[in-house]
Amino acid sequence: MVKKLRRKFVLTAMLSLFLILVAIIGVINFLNYREVQSGADDALNILAENEGFFPEMKMEFGKKDKDNGAPPMKPEDMDGLFFGGKAAYNRTIEMPFQTRYFWVKLDSDGLVLNTDVGHIAAVSKSEAEEIATQVFNSGNKERGYYDWHYRYILKENEDGSTLIIFLDCSSxxxxxNRLLLMTLGIAGVSLIGMFILVYLFSGKAVAPVVESLEKQKRFITDAGHELKTPLAVVSANVDVIELESGKTEWTQSIRGQIKRMNGLVKNMLTLSRMEEENIHVVxxxxxxxxxxxxxxxSFMPVAESRNLKYNMDIAENIHISGDKNAINQLSxxxxxNAMKYASEKGVVNICLELDSKGKKAIFEVSNTCDSIPEGNLDRLFDRFYRADSSRSRNTGGYGIGLSVARAIANSHGGSIEAKRDxxxxxxxxxxxxxxxxxAN
Incomplete structure (x- = not known):
């Protein structure tokens, strides 16, 4: 139980950190890729407005100020910008020398009119014309990517010709991509480091819960053992009374209650033993x-007394690695439980078979019933849960048997579930x- 609790704590913490890192890395890299594309589009817009050439950027920089009658802007006038005036100014005037691009002009029929590859070394004139022709014939509008690292823009001129400008975004x-790999590496190292820290400190984090569980299990074990003595004494006293006065409905009632209490104590101790982490069942x-x-x-007489249709379909020679007493108790x-809650003259089916792969044994017990609890049937396996208290009193149930069944199934590396049919x-x-x- 402690190991499971600690494992869940570590898993929850690591999953939370993983989701946070995925979100952060995703946003950072998404914005970075968008910034690369945005910068390429800005350069393409300038080239498209100037027929495939960069204007004299120093003059262009102060053009609007001149039109407004203001003196040209200088680097020191740009101190308010985030990256500083000098950096922004240098980036602007260096753009023509840092940008790798080529363009091709085609007529309305797709024939090449003019080509410029003087600003790129990776593409020849014939390759540029072939690429432009492919883009022109593809029917793409305005802008897009060619071969994932050439961003292009199409500009239709008044004379019917089309200017296609390609900008190399590979840099x-x-x-x-390097930033993506670096962030993934940092995330991986962070996850490993966080896992080590969470694992080391998880013991302290779950310590209060573990202490509460241990006290609860000790209480159940101690109470179970303490209850055995008075039950044995009461049973012995009933024996004496019956020897002296004979059996009566009162002594029979006492014996019935003793039997129920003994069953409850047995189930509680079994459940506690199954959940003890230090118990190693051979x-x-x-x-x-x-x-x-x-x-x-052994339940056939019970089925006959209640006029139940009792069907058994049990495959032969299914072997598991387990504890005989525990499997007998589980069955x-x-x-x-099926006998107690089966409807009058109903049906109880017992089935045991292998799955389709022959690696798991499937043991199924089904029964007809007057009503099935609403909602999640997994609650039936909770301790002391009873869907119908009055029905449980009539059948003698305490709501702990299915909890014991689940503990036994889990201790054998298996599982148990309830389903409506x-x-x-x-x-x-x-x-x-x-x-x-x-299995082999």
């Missing part, structure tokens, strides 16, 4: 078919791995 995407090869059949046959608990049939399905020799 920007190379830097963006498993051996077990013929589960025989164990289930033995338990099922008896589920069958007894229509409106008046409930199924309890236990899945346990078969022995390795049989």
């Amino acid at each position: 920007g995407f190379y830097g963006a 498993f051996s090869d077990l013929d589960m078919s025989y164990a289930v059949k033995d338990a099922a046959q 008896s608990l589920l069958i007894d 229509g409106d008046h049939m409930i199924r309890f399905i236990v899945v346990i791995p078969v022995a390795k020799q049989q």
